[in-house]
Amino acid sequence: MQAWVDFFTTDYGLMSAAVIAFMFVMLGYIAWYVAKHVREDTERHDRLVREARGG
Structure with missing residues (x-):
C-alpha cells in the first residue's frame, strides 16, 4: 500500500x-x-488493381 502512496x-512517483x-x-x-x-495504401492498391483489370 505504501508503494501506491x-x-x-x-x-x-508523479x-x-x-x-x-x-x-x-x-x-x-502511433496505432x-x-x-x-495501412487503410489508405490498401485502398490505393485496390484502386490500381481495378484499373489494371480494366474495370
Whole structure:
C-alpha cells in the first residue's frame, strides 16, 4: 500500500505516472497513424488493381 502512496504523492512517483500516461497516449497515436496509412495504401492498391483489370 505504501508503494501506491509514494507513487501518487512524491515528485518521482508523479513523474513516473506522467511518463506512463504519455507512453499510452503515444501508443494510441502511433496505432491510429499506422492504421490510417495501412487503410489508405490498401485502398490505393485496390484502386490500381481495378484499373489494371480494366474495370
